[in-house]
Amino acid sequence: MDATAPKVSMLDLPAQLAPLREELMASIRRVVESGRFIMGPEIDRLEREMASRAGAAAAVAVSSGTDALLVSLMALDIGPRSEVITTPFTFFATAGTVRRSGAKPVFVDIEPDTFNIDASRIESAVTPKTKAVMPVHLYGQCADMDTICALAKGKGLRVIEDSCQAVCTEYAPGRQAGTIGDLGTLSFYPTKNLPGIGDAGMVLVGRDSALADRVKRLRIHGGERRYFHREVGGNFRMDELQAAALNVFLPRLEGWAKARRDNAERYRKLFGESGLVKEKGVVLPAAKRPHTYHQFVIRAPRRDELREFMTSRGVATDVYYPLPLHMQECFRNLGYKEGDFPEAERAAKEVLALPIHPLLDPAQQETVVRAVGEFYRTS
Numbered sequence: 001m002d003a004t005a006p007k008v009s010m011l012d013l014p015a016q017l018a019p020l021r022e023e024l025m026a027s028i029r030r031v032v033e034s035g036r037f038i039m040g041p042e043i044d045r046l047e048r049e050m051a052s053r054a055g056a057a058a059a060v061a062v063s064s065g066t067d068a069l070l071v072s073l074m075a076l077d078i079g080p081r082s083e084v085i086t087t088p089f090t091f092f093a094t095a096g097t098v099r100r101s102g103a104k105p106v107f108v109d110i111e112p113d114t115f116n117i118d119a120s121r122i123e124s125a126v127t128p129k130t131k132a133v134m135p136v137h138l139y140g141q142c143a144d145m146d147t148i149c150a151l152a153k154g155k156g157l158r159v160i161e162d163s164c165q166a167v168c169t170e171y172a173p174g175r176q177a178g179t180i181g182d183l184g185t186l187s188f189y190p191t192k193n194l195p196g197i198g199d200a201g202m203v204l205v206g207r208d209s210a211l212a213d214r215v216k217r218l219r220i221h222g223g224e225r226r227y228f229h230r231e232v233g234g235n236f237r238m239d240e241l242q243a244a245a246l247n248v249f250l251p252r253l254e255g256w257a258k259a260r261r262d263n264a265e266r267y268r269k270l271f272g273e274s275g276l277v278k279e280k281g282v283v284l285p286a287a288k289r290p291h292t293y294h295q296f297v298i299r300a301p302r303r304d305e306l307r308e309f310m311t312s313r314g315v316a317t318d319v320y321y322p323l324p325l326h327m328q329e330c331f332r333n334l335g336y337k338e339g340d341f342p343e344a345e346r347a348a349k350e351v352l353a354l355p356i357h358p359l360l361d362p363a364q365q366e367t368v369v370r371a372v373g374e375f376y377r378t379s
Contacts (some may be wrong), residue, residue, distance in 0.1 A: 008314065008367055009357075010318055011191055012357060013191075017195075017249075020252070024197075027248050028245070031240045036240055040243075042240045043243045045247055046061055046243040046246055047061055050202060051204075054168065055174065055175075056178070058204075058212035058215075060212065062201045062203060062237065063237060063238055064187065064199040065185060066096070066187075066201070068187070068201035069134075069162060070097040071219055071234065072203055073132075074101065076183070078098075078101055078103050079101050081103075082102075082131040082132075083104045083130045084104070084105055085107075085134070086117065086133070086134040086135070087108065087110055087325075088108075088110075089115060089138070090162070091164070091321065094162050099330075105325070106127075106130070107125075108122050109121055109341040109344055110343050112347070114143075115139065116141065117135050119147035122147075131158060132160055133148055133151070134160045135148055135162065135181075136165075137161065137162065137163050139295040139297055139320070140165055140193070140292035140295065141285075141286075142166060142290075145181070149180060158182045159181030161178050162185055163177040163184045164189075165193075165295070167192065167194045167253070167292070168193075169290060169291070171289060181206065182206070183205060183206075186203075187201050193257060193260070195249060196242050198242060199242075200238050201238070217231070217233060219236035220233065220236075221234065256358040259359075259360075260292060260293040260357070264287075264291070267284070268284060270366060270369040271284055274369055276369070276372060276376060280301070280373075280377075282298055282299070282300055282376075283300075283350075285297050285298065297352065297353045300350060300351075301350070303352050305379070306352065306372065306376075310371050310375070315368050315371050316355060317352050317355075318352075320351065321348060323348060324341060327345075354368055
């Protein structure tokens with residue numbers, strides 16, 4: 001490895017947050033001194049600001065992106081003897097929460113270019129038991145929500161958008177991820193585009209204020225006032241410390257997102273100049289719709305060998321995701337087998353995420369592309 005070449009990490013969160021350290025510590029100190037650790041003014045502020053930014057009727061702060069999915073299913077009365085159509089190529093929580101609700105996840109293959117659920121295949125998976133569709137806006141680009149919502153309306157289905165990787169991603173002018181279907185979910189896990197300082201999430205409600213009230217009720221054990229419970233919910237509350245941190249980070253989100261988009265365009269230029277796309281079969285991420293690049297994911301021949309080589313050159317990479325959900329051991333009793341979803345299975349063998357974080361500089365990106373080129377030209 002060239003000793004002068006910069007090492008490139010997937011994320012440099014300490015450096016990203018360093019300029020905000022004093023403001024962050026002051027916000028945390030304010031919460032500690034107030035003694036209000038649960039459901040206080042920081043939560044109220046965060047919910048108002050997120051609803052306004054997203055153009056949603058309401059934003060409900062919850063304990064994690066996973067819990068946002070679970071409470072959304074509960075709010076729509078999706079449970080035993082129900083089916084939810086979703087993608088087999090995503091983080092486990094999507095289908096895992098469907099199963100936890102008592103419903104059955106039903107998988108549909110993905111588009112090969114965006115890695116999102118193939119909306120044209122959903123109708124054939126609908127049965128009398130189907131109650132909802134749960135598209136995932138993977139890597140920061142929305143699924144085909146026009147087709148999905150039109151189908152859902154015609155079939156009487158609900159739509160829960162898993163927008164955990166697509167905070168404030170625009171689908172079309174005036175329409176943001178998480179506000180197009182019935183409910184949308186966000187994650188503020190520390191690696192996300194809008195990071196928390198631990199686990200935290202949110203449910204966006206596009207239009208239905210009554211549905212928003214139910215989500216708020218369900219996150220506090222189904223109660224509308226202390227010790228009086230209309231229904232059984234859960235403890236899905238975000239704490240004040242998380243909200244305080246997010247209130248510091250939120251005004252920086254668009255700047256961070258712009259840096260990611262700029263980095264993506266620079267990658268496209270560098271890869272185009274390298275000849276790797278035309279000559280070596282590297283496939284860059286499609287951008288059919290606006291993209292916020294939670295991840296910059298290429299398709300790469302001999303992916304695992306390439307990843308090992310990149311590590312040896314000091315370049316971090318990651319694989320999201322190496323095994324489709326229909327092939328996971330815990331879903332074996334759903335009856336799926338290898339070969340059922342060929343696009344998802346092919347993606348699992350080829351996808352490789354390259355560093356795309358906001359602090360990535362041009363020299364580091366040149367190092368990344370140079371390492372990819374070195375692998376394919378010498379091995």
